[in-house]
Amino acid sequence: xxxxxxxxxxxxxxxxxxxxxxxxxxxxxxxxxxxxxxxxxxxxxxxxxxxxxxxxxxxxxxxxxxxxxxxxxxxxxxxxxxxxxxxxxxxxxxxxxxxxxxxxxxxxxxxxxxxxxxxxxxxxxxxxxxxxxxxxxxxxxxxxxxxxxxxxxxxxxxxxxxxxxxxxxxxxxxxxxxxxxxxxxxxxxxxxxxxxxxxxxxxxxxxxxxxxxxxxxxxxxxxxxxxxxxxxxxxxxxxxxxxxxxxxxxxxxxxxxxxxxxxxxxxxxxxxxxxxxxxxxxxxxxxxxxxxxxxxxxxxxxxxxxxxxx
Amino acid sequence: xxxxxxxxxxxxxxxxxxxxxxxxxxxxxxxxxxxxxxxxxxxxxxxxxxxxxxxxxxxxxxxxxxxxxxxxxxxxxxxxxxxxxxxxxxxxxxxxxxxxxxxxxxxxxxxxxxxxxxxxxxxxxxxxxxxxxxxxxxxxxxxxxxxxxxxxxxxxxxxxxxxxxxxxxxxxxxxxxxxxxxxxxxxxxxxxxxxxxxxxxxxxxxxxxxxxxxxxxxxxxxxxxxxxxxxxxxxxxxxxxxxxxxxxxxxxxxxxxxxxxxxxxxxxxxxxxxxxxxxxxxxxxxxxxxxxxxxxxxxxxxxxxxxxxxxxxxxxxxxxxxxxxxxxxxxxxxxxxxxxxxxxxxxxxxxxxxxxxxxxxxxxxxxxxxxxxxxxxxxxxxxxxxxxxxxxxxxxxxxxxxxxxxxxxxxxxxxxxxxxxxxxxxxxxxxxxxxxxxxxxxxx
Numbered sequence: 001x002x003x004x005x006x007x008x009x010x011x012x013x014x015x016x017x018x019x020x021x022x023x024x025x026x027x028x029x030x031x032x033x034x035x036x037x038x039x040x041x042x043x044x045x046x047x048x049x050x051x052x053x054x055x056x057x058x059x060x061x062x063x064x065x066x067x068x069x070x071x072x073x074x075x076x077x078x079x080x081x082x083x084x085x086x087x088x089x090x091x092x093x094x095x096x097x098x099x100x101x102x103x104x105x106x107x108x109x110x111x112x113x114x115x116x117x118x119x120x121x122x123x124x125x126x127x128x129x130x131x132x133x134x135x136x137x138x139x140x141x142x143x144x145x146x147x148x149x150x151x152x153x154x155x156x157x158x159x160x161x162x163x164x165x166x167x168x169x170x171x172x173x174x175x176x177x178x179x180x181x182x183x184x185x186x187x188x189x190x191x192x193x194x195x196x197x198x199x200x201x202x203x204x205x206x207x208x209x210x211x212x213x214x215x216x217x218x219x220x221x222x223x224x225x226x227x228x229x230x231x232x233x234x235x236x237x238x239x240x241x242x243x244x245x246x247x248x249x250x251x252x253x254x255x256x257x258x259x260x261x262x263x264x265x266x267x268x269x270x271x272x273x274x275x276x277x278x279x280x281x282x283x284x285x286x287x288x289x290x291x292x293x294x295x296x297x298x299x300x301x302x303x304x305x306x307x308x309x310x
Numbered sequence: 311x312x313x314x315x316x317x318x319x320x321x322x323x324x325x326x327x328x329x330x331x332x333x334x335x336x337x338x339x340x341x342x343x344x345x346x347x348x349x350x351x352x353x354x355x356x357x358x359x360x361x362x363x364x365x366x367x368x369x370x371x372x373x374x375x376x377x378x379x380x381x382x383x384x385x386x387x388x389x390x391x392x393x394x395x396x397x398x399x400x401x402x403x404x405x406x407x408x409x410x411x412x413x414x415x416x417x418x419x420x421x422x423x424x425x426x427x428x429x430x431x432x433x434x435x436x437x438x439x440x441x442x443x444x445x446x447x448x449x450x451x452x453x454x455x456x457x458x459x460x461x462x463x464x465x466x467x468x469x470x471x472x473x474x475x476x477x478x479x480x481x482x483x484x485x486x487x488x489x490x491x492x493x494x495x496x497x498x499x500x501x502x503x504x505x506x507x508x509x510x511x512x513x514x515x516x517x518x519x520x521x522x523x524x525x526x527x528x529x530x531x532x533x534x535x536x537x538x539x540x541x542x543x544x545x546x547x548x549x550x551x552x553x554x555x556x557x558x559x560x561x562x563x564x565x566x567x568x569x570x571x572x573x574x575x576x577x578x579x580x581x582x583x584x585x586x587x588x589x590x591x592x593x594x595x596x597x598x599x600x601x602x603x604x605x606x607x608x609x610x611x612x613x614x615x616x617x618x619x620x621x622x623x624x625x626x627x628x629x630x631x632x633x634x635x636x637x638x639x640x641x642x643x644x645x646x647x648x649x650x651x652x653x654x655x656x657x658x659x660x661x662x663x664x665x666x667x668x669x670x671x672x673x674x675x676x677x678x679x680x681x682x683x684x685x686x687x688x689x690x691x692x693x694x695x696x697x698x699x700x701x702x703x704x705x706x707x708x709x710x711x712x713x714x715x716x717x718x719x720x721x722x723x724x725x726x727x728x729x730x731x732x733x734x735x736x737x738x739x740x741x742x743x744x745x746x747x748x749x750x751x752x753x754x
Contacts, residue, residue, distance in 0.1 A: 051355045053535040056346050112558060112586075113420025113531065142586075144463075145456035152451035166459075197561040202680070230420060234352035234535025236563040257419065260504040261544075262537035 031074035041074060042067070045081060052265035055235050058088070058272045088272045095292065096279055097223045097251060098188075103181040105189045105214050105221035109207060109244055110228035112195030115256035117146070119228055119282055120190050121153035122290035128157055132187035137177035138163040139170035139210060140194040150192050157287065160186075170194070171209045178217040191222070198243035211248045225250050226279065231257045231264035241270045256282035259289070337369050340384055351603045353566035354539040357573045364391055389600060396572050396579070396596035403434075403580065404524040404552065410442075410488040411495045412521045414481075415555070416514055416545055417529035419502030422557035424453060426529050426583055427499040428460035429591035430555075433581075434495055435466055442493035444484040445470035446477045446517070447501040457499055464588060467493070477501070477513060482520045498523070505544030518549055526551045527580065530567060532559045538567035539574050546575045557583035560590070568599050637732055640696035643688040683716060687724050690714040699725055 030044050042063060049059040062084045071077035098104045106123070108116050120136060127134045136154050138161060140146040147163050154161040162177040174191055181189045193210060196203040214221040227250040229237055244250050258264050258281050267278050278293040341362055348358045365387055368374065374383045405411045413430065415423045424447065431441045443461055445468055447453035454470045461468035469484045481498050488496050500517065503510035518526065528542060528551045545551055554575075556568055559582045568579055579594040688696060690713030695702050702710070707721045 047355045047359075050349050051536050053352075053537070056349050111533070111561070113422060115420060143456070144459035145452040148455050149450070149452035197558065199560075199562050230531075230533075232418065232531070232534050232537045232541070234533060234538075234563070234567070235350055236352070236533040236561065237535075239562055257504070259506075260418070260537070261506055261540045262535070266535065 031078045034074040037071050037074055037077050041077065045077065049081075049265065052263035053234055053237075053269070054265035055238065055269040058269045061272065062088075085268060088268055089278075099220055099223050102218060102220060103186050103189060104223045105178070105181075105191065105218060106224040106226060107191045107193065107211060107214065107222040107248065108226050108228060109193050109248060109250070110195060111197050111240055112143075114195065114228040114230040114233075115282060116140075116195060116228045117149050117153065117192055119226075119254055119256060119280070119290065120150070120192050121157055122282065122287050123190055123280075124153070124159045125157045125287040126290060127188045128159055133184075134159040135177060135181050135184075135186045135189045136161045137173055137189060137191040139173045139177075139191050141166055141168045141170055141173065142194040146192075146194065170206060171213045174210050174213045175217060178214060178221070182218065198240045198247075204243070204247045208247050224252060224279075226252055226254050227276075228254050228256055229266065229270075230262075231255055231260060231266075232262040233266050235266070235269070237266040238269055238273060241274050241276055245274065245276065250276060252277050252279035254278075254280035254282060255293070259283045334370075337366070337374075337384075341366055341369070344388055347604065348566060348569075351564035351566035352533075352535050352538070352570075353603065354536050354570035354574075357539070357570045360573065361391065361395070361569075388604075392569065392600035392603065393596045395569060396599055398578070398596070406522075406524045410485065410493055411525075412485065412498065412523040413495065413525045413527065414498040414500065414514075414517065414521065414523040414549075415527050415529050416500050416549065416551070417502060418504065418531075418541060419450075421502065421529045421531045422583060423447075423502060423529045424456050424460070424499050425586070426555055426557060426591070427457065427497050428464060428466075428588055429583060430497055430581070431461075431466050432464055432588050433591050434497075435464075439495050440493050441466060441495040441497055442484065442488050442491075443468045444481060444496055444498045446480045446484075446498050448473045448475060448477055448480070449501040453499070453501070460588070469496075478516045478520055481517045485521055496521070505541055511544070511548045514549055525553060528554045528571075528577070530554055530556055530571065532556050532565040532567065532582075533561065533563040534567045536570075539570045542571035542575050542577075546577065551575065551577055553578050553580040555579070555581045555583065555591075556594070560584040564603055565599065566603050569603060638697050639688050639691065639699050639728060640693070642728060643685060643696070683714075683720065684724055686714040687716055687721060699728065 030041070030048065034041060045066075046059055046063055049062060050056065054062070062081060065084055066077060066080040069080050071080050096106070108120055110116050117140075124134045124136060134157075136150055136159060138147045138150045140150070141164060144166070147166060151161055151163065162173060162180055164173045164176075170193060177189055177191065180186070191210065191214070193207060194203075196207065198204065211222060211225070225248050227241060227244050229240065233240075241250065241253070253267070253270065253276055255264050255267055255278055270276055271278065281291050281293050283289050283291065344365065345358055345362050348361065349355060353361070365384075368387045368391075369384055374387070403411075403413065415427055415430075417423050427443050431443050434441045443457055443466065445454040445457040447457075454473055458468050458470065469480075469487055471480045471483060477500065484496055484498070487493070498517065498521070500514060501510070503514075505511065526549050528545050530538060530541065534541070542551075542554070554568075554571055554577055556565065556579055559565060571577070572579065579599075581591050582594050584590045584592055687710060690710045691702070695706060695710075702721070702725065707718045710716075710721050711718045
């Protein structure tokens with residue numbers, strides 16, 4: 001393993017340790033000292049998964065599938081559960097869709113307070129480090145000081161920003177941004193949108209318009225529509241993912257605030273029920289704390305950590 | 311996606327009613343449905359366990375087994391226990407015995423603290439108090455600017471010392487400012503932080519020491535899942551919080567976190583945030599929250615809103631027309647102005663039982679712009695067409711579309727939607743009249 005790869009891998013592991021301690025770690029600890037697989041043990045496993053926000057439907061599905069395998073020993077039961085989870089996550093590949101020939105347009109959407117602007121700053125810093133030219137579009141014209149917040153980040157990361165006045169039409173900001181990246185041949189445009197609850201259809205329509213502007217002005221755009229999801233989010237995350245996908249065609253998820261105590265199990269539920277890939281994990285306050293999500297690596301890291309602990 | 315508990319239990323109880331008597335198996339089945347519903351609503355699994363234990367004890371007791379209507383008894387117990395745990399409705403804020411009252415808002419990142427500070431300031435100023443908002447979030451870029459903009463909009467003062475100052479110094483200085491400038495209430499906007507960040511948590515303790523707040527309110531996102539318990543416990547341990555403000559309740563989250571945090575901290579929920587408008591701070595009603603967690607909508611809030619905004623005579627007329635089948639497009643147009651006063655229509659509809667999930671609504675039916683379009687369309691109709699929309703066929707549709715600057719398919723959509731609303735309102739009206747017990751009408 002190269003140095004770079006190793007560093008990346010340990011960061012991933014570091015990032016998922018809170019999740020692991022909450023989930024796999026607890027699954028493992030429940031089996032310690034147990035000698036038989038009984039209803040009580042199944043019940044405890046069910047509680048652990050639900051307690052990690054995996055949700056009733058996906059939890060019951062996982063438990064059902066494990067039951068069918070008829071585990072004889074508690075450790076076997078645990079292994080089967082870990083296997084099922086990694087199976088659900090395995091089809092996920094966390095690569096951002098990048099355009100080969102034209103500039104890449106990434107639209108960032110989500111409910112209020114999930115960490116859209118911060119994630120955009122981290123993404124911009126990453127592209128910048130890769131030697132790409134980046135433009136940010138301040139299409140959150142609604143929330144007080146949202147434009148200033150993005151502007152501060154743009155200055156820190158040293159990328160360009162297109163902005164209008166507060167209250168301006170987000171579609172118009174996006175239009176200008178796309179004209180700009182076409183004229184200057186910028187590599188990546190990241191569009192920051194206002195946080196909105198997925199139940200507010202007038203605001204969702206506004207978001208659909210931003211998407212249409214992208215489509216109309218640049219064939220193939222937006223190449224990525226990232227839904228930012230807070231790791232503390234409960235079962236409402238499923239409704240968010242569903243509604244945003246219907247309205248603006250979400251192509252990937254970014255799970256933020258995974259450095260907290262929340263387990264982020266909603267990712268397993270969304271992955272299971274909506275087949276939306278998780279692409280990024282936000283796991284800290286510095287610009288580097290954004291890592292690619294890979295289902296295979298994720299479960300490998302889970303297993304690796306587990307063999308150390310158990 | 312979420313079937314309401316009432317629907318599920320109705321199915322269980324339908325069978326029970328035929329049998330008339332509850333077996334141990336029936337109770338187990340019922341308890342399982344209750345358990346799953348609470349878990350789907352994001353109530354913490356440990357809290358659910360404790361809750362189910364209480365229900366089970368009572369469900370197996372005399373009051374159920376000897377009842378002629380055991381199913382109704384079980385539902386009654388669930389509802390009672392839920393309301394019991396969530397406690398009294400208490401949106402009274404403590405006042406300091408002397409000097410300015412300090413209210414400190416704390417929470418995770420993105421829970422809605424800054425917006426809530428502004429809403430609270432507006433609420434207090436409406437009650438005749440003289441609040442000073444304090445920008446003590448020096449971490450998030452532009453957070454201070456955000457509070458200043460909100461202050462300007464509200465025409466209420468904001469105290470800040472820039473982003474370079476130490477938050478503890480800021481809150482300390484704000485108390486002196488309040489004393490010298492005669493502000494009776496100080497609302498501290500603190501930075502969002504993770505509970506596992508011990509340094510940041512300690513900073514809150516230092517702010518508390520310096521300002522001795524009369525209220526320390528945890529601002530919590532209603533969409534929070536199982537972790538709500540950890541969050542509430544951690545802030546409570548560090549700061550001994552006095553209450554909770556639940557935000558973003560205008561979405562379709564069931565808000566089970568409300569039950570969880572109440573059960574683990576014992577702290578009351580003092581207010582709920584229900585929209586992006588600064589007015590959108592409401593008192594917390596345990597009974598309504600119980601209904602919401604159980605997926606039963608929030609008709610009471612809707613009715614109360616109507617009472618607030620619409621004068622009584624007009625409200626009665628509105629109700630009569632909405633719930634009667636004589637409701638015409640003309641009445642519809644007349645009422646649009648009234649309905650507009652109630653707030654964003656999506657918000658209203660989400661309070662109606664079974665309408666919480668907007669995906670069920672015809673696409674596009676909502677929003678002020680849509681309302682304006684509807685007005686234009688109806689204005690382009692003749693009197694007869696408004697009375698008897700069924701006569702509107704091809705050529706009339708083309709004329710109306712041309713007159714209102716819309717397209718024929720939009721006329722079709724409106725006519726369809728009108729029909730749907732008519733039958734929807736008929737259903738609600740019917741339910742409300744049949745079952746005196748309202749939300750629990752299925753028991754009858």
